[in-house]
Amino acid sequence: MESLFAHHRPGQAGCRLLAETLPTTSATIPASLRRGALPPLAEVSEPEVVRHYTLLSQQNLAVDTAFYPLGSCTMKHNPRVNEWAAALPGFADLHPHCPPPLAQGALRLMVELERMLAEITGMAACTLQPAAGAHGEFTAMAIVRAYFESRGEQRTTVLVPDSAHGTNPASARMAGFQVEEIPSTAGGTIDLAALAQRIGPDTAAMMVTNPNTLGLFEGEIDRVAALLHDHGALLYMDGANLNAILGKVRPGEIGFDLVHLNLHKTFSTPHGGGGPGSGPVAVRAALAPFLPTPRPVAGDDGVIAWAQPPHSIGRLLAAHGNFGVLVRAYSYLRALGAAGLTRVSEQAVLNANYLRVQIGDVLPLAYAAPFLHECVFTAKELKRTTGCTALDVAKGLIDQGIHPPTIYFPLIAKEALMVEPTETESRATLDAAAAAFRAVVRLAHDEPETLHTAPHTTTLAHLDDTLAARRPILVEPTATREPSPALSPPPRSLPSAGG
Numbered sequence: 001m002e003s004l005f006a007h008h009r010p011g012q013a014g015c016r017l018l019a020e021t022l023p024t025t026s027a028t029i030p031a032s033l034r035r036g037a038l039p040p041l042a043e044v045s046e047p048e049v050v051r052h053y054t055l056l057s058q059q060n061l062a063v064d065t066a067f068y069p070l071g072s073c074t075m076k077h078n079p080r081v082n083e084w085a086a087a088l089p090g091f092a093d094l095h096p097h098c099p100p101p102l103a104q105g106a107l108r109l110m111v112e113l114e115r116m117l118a119e120i121t122g123m124a125a126c127t128l129q130p131a132a133g134a135h136g137e138f139t140a141m142a143i144v145r146a147y148f149e150s151r152g153e154q155r156t157t158v159l160v161p162d163s164a165h166g167t168n169p170a171s172a173r174m175a176g177f178q179v180e181e182i183p184s185t186a187g188g189t190i191d192l193a194a195l196a197q198r199i200g201p202d203t204a205a206m207m208v209t210n211p212n213t214l215g216l217f218e219g220e221i222d223r224v225a226a227l228l229h230d231h232g233a234l235l236y237m238d239g240a241n242l243n244a245i246l247g248k249v250r251p252g253e254i255g256f257d258l259v260h261l262n263l264h265k266t267f268s269t270p271h272g273g274g275g276p277g278s279g280p281v282a283v284r285a286a287l288a289p290f291l292p293t294p295r296p297v298a299g300d301d302g303v304i305a306w307a308q309p310p311h312s313i314g315r316l317l318a319a320h321g322n323f324g325v326l327v328r329a330y331s332y333l334r335a336l337g338a339a340g341l342t343r344v345s346e347q348a349v350l351n352a353n354y355l356r357v358q359i360g361d362v363l364p365l366a367y368a369a370p371f372l373h374e375c376v377f378t379a380k381e382l383k384r385t386t387g388c389t390a391l392d393v394a395k396g397l398i399d400q401g402i403h404p405p406t407i408y409f410p411l412i413a414k415e416a417l418m419v420e421p422t423e424t425e426s427r428a429t430l431d432a433a434a435a436a437f438r439a440v441v442r443l444a445h446d447e448p449e450t451l452h453t454a455p456h457t458t459t460l461a462h463l464d465d466t467l468a469a470r471r472p473i474l475v476e477p478t479a480t481r482e483p484s485p486a487l488s489p490p491p492r493s494l495p496s497a498g499g
Helices: 013-021 046-058 080-086 104-121 133-150 167-174 192-198 221-230 285-290 323-359 380-386 390-399 427-446 448-452 465-470
Strands: 125-127 157-161 178-182 203-209 234-239 258-261 281-283 295-298 304-307 375-378 416-419
Touching: 080 323, 104 125, 104 258, 104 281, 104 295, 104 304, 104 323, 125 285, 133 167, 133 203, 133 234, 133 258, 133 281, 133 285, 157 167, 167 178, 167 203, 178 192, 192 221, 203 221, 221 234, 281 285, 323 375, 323 427, 380 427, 390 416, 390 427, 390 448, 427 448
Parallel strands: 157 178, 157 203, 203 234, 234 258
Antiparallel strands: 125 281, 258 281, 295 304, 375 416
16 A cells, blocks of 8 residues: 555645656657646645535526526426436437447437427428527528529528527528518517518528517418518528427418427527537428438338438538437427427416516516517616616616526617516416516615616626626636635525515
8 A cells, every 4th residue: 555655745746646657758748848847736625626616506596596587598497307318328328420220229219309390390301410599590591592502593682580589690691691681560570561572582581580589479470471482482480489389389380481499498408508409400391302411211121221311401510410409309208298298388478478467567568468488578667767777677686586587689679678487487486586576676766776786695796797898807817826715605695586
């Protein structure tokens, strides 16, 4: 045993032991690049490190710790059983380029998931390859471009409503199209007269988020589809808000030609933090030949192999999709079934409208009801009477123990607060959230200066947003040899949602 500790020294023993026991490569490292002294790293024990990072994690508001009504992003609880399914060794340890004969289980899951998503959307075929929502948008627009090129048609323009998701115009531009905006009516839906005036032989497609970012269903979508199809153009649906219409409406039955879905928002993968994501695209039969390659296809003998669509736009991802996300979605769909999916949309719409009624008298609606899965309030009048903005309200909600909603989006709503409670929250949570909103509005009237400096209960207080954007600190502070007394700062406790 003594030999194991022969190099132990007080102080920076770990660094010294490593330096003395590992094979040296100093001969291959230029002298100018060699370290002259040991790095100034503080020595801390394992409990100190564990407590430090645990306390840091407790300073975050997350969907597992607090209400998270981030509008248009569906930040909901996801059943842990789906995490278990995605972590099964036969799935988690499978190499993405494993030969098909050795991956029949995974391939069958993909084939069945494609069929389920096609059934849900009312489409003929589906690709699971896109790795995010915006990636799905781009995939759809690339299919549109390939479709018209195959027909020898020079269509250069994609129309996008002003209520669409912000990535839609960027995706169309990346696919090589010019983008033109179509205004909304005073009611928040597509202006059919403006659309009829703009559509023409150069129009390739229109990108419609339905329900749109105001939480409103496009009630005249059949007329929108007819206008586009009469001019030979295609209608694409951004399906990021699909949780509002699951089991109620199938996009293919109301005129859409292709649609992308966000598995990471609607079908049980944790959303946020930069990933992982998945943006499958489902299409009508006429567009199936243009789907990305390869696709899993079952032969007459039931064996699944990779196949290439005849006019494929090519491969869009090094692997065949974010497979763990696909497993979670498959598990989620199998558990819920058709009746369960219908219940999801019913509960999402009910919860949003419950909050609308609970707080609509203190925060007016930006547009008239009925809303579906989310509703947009406006702090325009609050700003006029108290000087407190939507941003102030959002930061005040942090002091109430809930995550702020999306603010200042969609852009067509002034001082917007977009609230989406999702289908997984209880009535008790919604009542507490309503009380929190009302408490913040009351604070705006009674103590506006206090609200201007919110939040007050977090480790970091009110930040200078402009300075943080213009002069971000991108370098960590210089480490010291001695452990800092503030290595594990106790987080400030958040009050209950009632204030």
